[in-house]
Amino acid sequence: MPADSLRSKLVVRTAVGLWVVLLGVVCVRTVLKPLSANIYPTYAWAGERFAAGEPLYGVFAPYVDNYRYSPTVAAGFVPFGMMPWGPGGALFRLLGAALFLGGAAAWFRRSWPNAPVAAALAVMLPLAIGSVSNGQANPHMVGLMVAAGALALGNRWAVAGACVAAAALFKGYPLALGMLLAFAAPVRFGVGLVAALAAGLALPYLLQSPEYVNGLYAEWWMNMKGDDRTGWENWRGYQDFHLVLKNLGWTVPRSQYLFVQAGTGALCAVVLAWQRWRGTDRPTLTTNAVALGLCWMTVFGPAVESSTLILIAPVLARELLDRTGQPRWAWRSAVAGAVLFLAAVVLFAFPYAVHRPVIGLGIQPLAAALVAAAGVARVLRKPAPAAVDRQESLTRLAA
Template sequence: MTNLEGIRALFIGRTRFERLVIFLWVLGLSVIIVRLAVLKPGSRTLFPIYRDAGINWVEGVNLYPEEVKGPSYALYRYSPIVAASFAPFSILPSKVGDAIWRFINAGVLIFGMLYVLQSISRSPITRAVCFAMMAIMFPTALPHLSNGQCNALVIGLVLIAFGASSRQRWNLSAFCLTVATLLKLYPIAAALLLIAIHPRQLGLRFALAMALGAAAPFVLQNFDYVLHQYQLWAKYAVSEDRSKWGVESANVDFQMLVNVWIRPISQEAYRLIEVAVGGLMGLIVMGGRIRGVDPIRLCCLALGFASVWMTVFGPATESPTYLILMPCVAWGIISTRVEPVNWLAKGCFILAFGMLLGLQISGAYGPLFSALRLAAVQPMAGLIFTFGLMVQFFSQKRQTQPIFGTLETLPRLAA
């Protein structure tokens, strides 16, 4: 099959809506790659930070500075095993590696979205549902894929993990949770919530996978070098306090929301809030398991909770981090076309999506984006979504019904 025939096969037999969605994604990713080819290496992308970490790993150079740096320093913030994973990129031309990195992120995100949709449905989902999800995600995902951050990869792995648990593929679920957690520590919230639903099946598997992931760098590099990198990484993780950086560089999370709209709170108080909220989410999920709530229904709730905690209550939330919340919000938007969704939950899902999309669109005009960001619109949207999620969970009478609706009733969505 020629390239032209392959492209034709992608479009033939599909509805106009489906062809439009495919065209937009292909066009968007193509524009990103063309921009990479035209701009100077390292322009408007974070990939050089990852690539340099891979080079430093190979050469045995410190991955982290000896002293904690300010917000203007392009710091590598990830674990040593992540740097080792980027070592193969060090032998590739910068632009080639950057392009591959974008495709990895986009591929894992798209696969994760479709995989979890298929996994939590009581019957095979239609193409209309898949393309509706991709259409809603497109305007919010593309800008994040453009800057080279790894949020798309993180949430894609989390989605695959939740989908795999619904299919009882425990090793795959534990593996994806481990990779996501080693990449950015806060996905451990997703792991713990899923373990609360399936403690025997996932608890030991996840613990062993994390232990192997943490020990792997010692096999790949000099022992003393790796130990020192872990020490530097731990020092940075414990000592960094972005609340002292000023509101322009501070985390876009619940602390910002409280600081802007109520009164400033200390970093210590916020850490207690983070732990308390995470604990409350865990108790709700465990309570549902004890009461015999359907595991798939609980999986939907846990995924929503995890997405909210990793963004609104996360330890290092920037504006692009809210891509992690978007699949669940998009899922909620699709479900508003399904009758069982509570009217108040529908309103919350739509409002949250509108706020997040509005801030994304405002990025075309810098001053408006800055104003909305500093008004803590994103964490506010996350709380609104959480309220809708809770309303939907507790208002449903059928304890075996997925929170976001019965997906097989959605073919009319894209008709």
């Protein structure tokens, strides 16, 4: 058997083995100890409360975190609320892993010529450990977003919009990816996104009284407005660019940092608008939109925790494994980011007194920024096709 074939089979078996071990250990632990390091009970509890018509926000219960998600998410968890937390948590994790791995595999195959999919999925595993272990919804969200990119590359824009809408109903910031993807197909994608969002927001009204649901939406909005962690200890606060600034001695109030977030997001939009005006083809615009969206959400997003860093895993995988046309500094930047990410994963295995001071130094947002720099370099180096006449450009913009 050729050496390349043997190497390929070894990579596939290693990737499968690593993911099977991770999911097996986590699911068994979840069934046996459903209350240990587990966010899932918050979702299941919300499903129970929604079904009973009880308040969701600002209510504290044993083993349950502060519920921050939309009423639609609570409505979707009604079936899980009927299950014991152990088996329900294991099922929730397996569903997230299926979305994450399936969406990422489809994305790599469509956006990356000759992609080593198995190796890429293995590279993403360290950044997924925290979310999978704690029962977070992040794998589901990332899977939906990269699946949206893959569907868009297959010209299935309406379904792609529905995927982004589903992710945004968990946490609103995936709408940033939706706005960037709209540069590739404003009407075809936008209609699917808006329709799916409207349907998702209306779903709770089909299951509960309008008065109850109206109250939930008002409380959800107030809950999101009051979520300010800029003054928290470094290790507890958001792991984003704000923490990097804080460690450099520049403490920016949340009200001012919002301009940084909005400005960097607008810059991503300007890049795509410029590329579209120059005549960049639709598949390239789509690929660039997903890369920029994932990078922005990880470095400048509104709610970046340690587990949220899984958002940049697809970008990290490509930047480590695909050096085609990339400047040497970009690959080195991705490698440096990967080393810092891996160090953080290892640190979390140690007691609080060991890992908290180091995490507080901002090694995770720094790692994300290094990987994002490599991802942005790939976006900016994409060559635009030959210039098209103005009329053709205007026609394309109106499509």
